Amino acid sequence: MSYEYDSIAALRDALTARKVSATELANSALQAAQAHASLNAFLHIDPELTLAQARAADARLASGQADALTGVPIAHKDVFVTQGWRTTAASKMLEHYTSPFDATVVSRLAQAGAVSIGKLNCDEFAMGSGNENSAFGPARNPWNVNHVPGGSSGGSAAAVAAGIVPATTGTDTGGSVRQPAALCGVSGIKPTYGTVSRFGMIAFGSSLDQAGPVARHAKDLLELLDTMSGFDERDSTSLEFCDGVANAPGRIRSEFNDAVARFDANGAKPLQGLRIGVPTEFFNEGLSADVGAAVEAALQQYEALGATRVSISLPRTKLSIPAYYVIAPAEASSNLSRYDGVRYGYRTPSYTDLADMTSRSRAEGFGQEVIRRIMVGTYVLCHGYYDAYYLQAQRVRRMIANDFQQAFAGQCDVIMGPVTPTVAKRIGDNRDDPTADWLADIYTLGVSLAGLPAASIPCGFGGADASLPVGLQIIGNYFREGQVLAVADRFQQATDWHQRKPELK
C-alpha cells in the first residue's frame, strides 16, 4: 500500500479528519496487491466489491457515523466464507464455490466498517505450515520470495509484511497464525479457544481451530481481535463468558488498557513484577542458533523492561506433536467428509456409480497433504485403533493443558519462547519428507491443544545474512489476550523489529 501509516489508529484519525478517503485507501491497497501479485498472497480480488464497501465507508465517514474500523482495508484468509468473493480454502475441491452467507468474523469486521480487499492464499483447508499446499500455487515470503511465508495463513502474513493491507484475518489450528507471522516478521495472535466464533470458518480440526488477526504490531492486533471476538449463538463452542466477563467486543480492549495503565504506573521499569516463564523444553537441540539468539535477546529486553525470567518446564512438549497429529487429522477426516461432489464443489467428470463418483471426486479434488491427513485421521478412528490413538491422544492433551496450568498457577504470568525452530525454509524443501514440517510445529502445538491464547511478534533476524525474520511467542493464560497484547506492545515500544520492512521490487 503506497499510503504510509503507523497504525490503524492513525489511519482512523486520517480517515476521520478526511485527510484520506476509504476509497483512496482501498484503491491503493488494490494496486499494491496487483503490484505484488508475484507473492501470490491473494486468491480472489474483486475491485467492484471492495470499492462498494469503501464508498459505503466514505458515506459513513461523511455523515460522522464512523465505527472503529470504518474505511480500514483488511483481507480475509480464504477459509472464511464470504458472500461476495469465492471461498475455496485453497482447494480444487471448492475452486468455484461461493457461500450464501458470511462467516461471523467477516460480518463483524464488515459491521465495524472494515473494507475487504479480497481473499488470501493459504494451505489447502489450512493444512500445512508453508503455504505450499495451496491448489493455486504457493504464496511467497516478502523478505525473500524463494522462501515460504509460513502457513497455513501464509497469504495473511505475506500481505501484511508486504504492506498491502495493515491487517488480515487468519486461522490457527496448530500454529497457523503465529508461525507465518513469525516467518514474515509481522505480529499475530491466536486467542483463547471459544472467544472468536467459528461459524463460517471452514473446519479443519474443530476442537483446535481458532481465528486470529495478523498485523504489524500488537496495537493493531487489538483493533481487529477485540472486534472479531464475542459470543455467537451459531457456534456451540463459542463462550458466553470469559472468567465471568461477557465475551463481547470491549473485553480484550479493557484488559489491555488496564494492563497498560499498570505498566505506566511502574515508571522506568514498566514490567516490574511480571514473571516470564521460559520453558526449558523450548530451547532444545532442535532450536537453530540464530532463532535461539534472537529470542534470548528479546528475553533480555524484557528483563531490561523490569520483568523477571523464571525457568519452567512443560515436560510433555514433545508429546504435543503425536497428540496433535492424531486429534487434528481425526477431526479433519470427519469434517472433510462433506466434500463428496454431491451437493457442491468438485465432481469428477466420469464415474460409474454413486460410490465411484464420491471416491473419484475426493481423490481428484483434494491435494496430497489433505489426503494424507484424511487417511491418518480415518485410521486412528477405526475400531480397534481408537483407544490406542485417539483416546490416548486426548489423555495427553489434558496432561499438556495441565502442565500449562501448573506453570500459570504459581510460577509465571506469561510464557515466552520461540515460535519456530528455524527461520523460513526455501520453497520446495522437505518435499520428499512430508512429515518433516510436522516436527517444526513443536513450539506452537501445545498452546493449541491447551486452547490458550498466544501471540507472535517480530524479535530479530536469522538465516543467511540475517535476512529472514524471527518471531517471539508470548503465551498467556486463558482469556488473557489483553495482557498478552499489552506485554507485546511494551516490547514494541522499546524495539523497532515490527517496523522493519522488506525491500520489494
Add this chain to the structure above:
Amino acid sequence: MEWEIVIGLETHAQLSTASKIFSGSSTTYGALPNTQANEIDMALPGSLPVMNRGAVERAIAFGLAVGAHVAPRSIFARKNYFYPDLPKNYQISQFEIPVVQGGEIRFFVGDTEKTVRLTRAHLEEDAGKSLHENFTGPHGESSTGIDLNRAGTPLLEIVSEPEIRSAAEAVAYARTLHSLVVWLGICDGNMQEGSFRCDANVSVRPKGQAEFGTRCEIKNLNSFRFLERAIIHEAQRQIELIEDGGKVRQETRLYDADKDETRSMRSKEDSDDYRYFPDPDLPPLVIAPEWVERVKAGMPELPGAKRKRFESDLGLTGYDAAQLTMSRAVADYFEATARHLPEGQAKLAANWILGEVSAALNRDEKDIDAIPVSAEALAGLIKRIIDGTISNKIARDVFAAMWAGENGGDADAIIDAKGLKQISDTGAIGKMVDDVLAAHPAIVEEYRAGKQKAFNSLVGQIMKAAKGKANPQQVNDLLKEKLG
C-alpha cells in the same frame, strides 16, 4: 425341539419439534423437495450445528415417563459413513453416553402384564431421502435425486433389552411405546409418514438355553402389522435354517411387505466401521436438575399413574384401566364421562367406552378426537341406565341414535321422542302380566308342572307386549308373585 424367540426393538420416534435438531429449518412433512433445508442441513462449508432445546426437553420427558436415569451430562458423537443423502457424511448421534439410560415399559399381552427394560434412548438426527424411482436428470437421463427436507429431523432412538419373547409381545410393546410418546406429546406417532418406526433384532434358541442365538436385524418396520409379520417370518426362517443343519449369519435384513418375507441386506462383515468419536462442534449436553424439574412440571399425568388411580380410586379392573390408558385422549374421555356421573359409577363408563364406544369408533374408523358423542352426552345416557329410565339393551339403541346425531345427540330427547322410557309403574306392569297369563293358560300349566323354561317364555311374552320397555326386574318379581 421347542424354540424360544428372543427380540429386542430399536424404535425411532420423530420428535415433534417445529424446527430441526441442529438447525432452524422447519420439520413440517410433505413440503417441496429441499425447501426445508438451510446451510446446516445441506452441510455447506462453515456451517455448525446448534442443539435444539425442545428436542432435549422431549427426551427428558420420555426418560421421566419410563422411570429412566436422565443423564446430567451426555455426549454427541459423530457416526461416520458415506451416503449421498447424509449431507455431512456423518450422522450426529449419541454413542457412549446417551441422554436417557435405563427405564422400562409395562404392557399387557392379552390379560398378562409384562415389563420390558429399556437399555437407553438417545438423540440423533435423521438423514435426507434419496429418490431413485422415476427421477430423471437435467437431460432426461435416469438419475438419483436428493431431498434434504428430512435431514436433521430430531429422532429419539429407544432401545429395549432383548426381553421380548414373541411377535405378539413385540407388537404390544411397540403399541404401548407408541401410545406413550403420543401421550407425552413428544411425537405425533404418524407411522405412515415415518414418525415412528422400528428395527427388530430377532434370534432363536432352544427353550431352556441360557445363551442367545445369533441375531438378525430387520430394518424400518413402519406398521405394527409389518412388525408382527416380519418377526414371525424371521423367527420361522431361523428355526428352519437351524433345524436343517444350517447356521444363522449375523446380518441386516429387510422386510418385503409385498412378498411377506425378509431378505438379506448386508452381513456384519460388510458393515461399516462408523468411527464414532465425540463431536467437537457440540459441547457435552448438560442437563441441570432444575431443567428436569421444569420439564416434569409441564408433563401430563402418566399412563401408569393414571392406570393405578383408575384401579384404586375408581374401582376398575387392571385390564380395563390399562385399556383406557392406552391413549391420553381415551383416558381423558373416560375421566370426563365419569366426572358427570354419580360417584361409584365409573365402572359403568369404562364398560361403555371399552364396549359400545370403541366398537362404534372402530366401525366408522374414527379417532376418539373426532367422536360424535361428547363425554357429557355419554354420561347423560349412562345416568338413565342408573336411574332405571331405560334398560341396558334400550340404551344401545339410544346410543346408536346419539351417534347418528338424532335429536341433537341428547339421550333424554331421543328417549322422549322414541318413547323408550322404561315402564316401571307396578300397576301398568301388573296389568300386562295379568293379560299375558290370561292369554296363555297352556304355558301357565307347563310352569305349574315344573317346567322352568315356561317362566322365561312368559317373561318374553310380557316384554314383547311392553315393546321391551318394561323394567325387567319388576316383570320378574310380579310374574313370580302372580304365579304364586
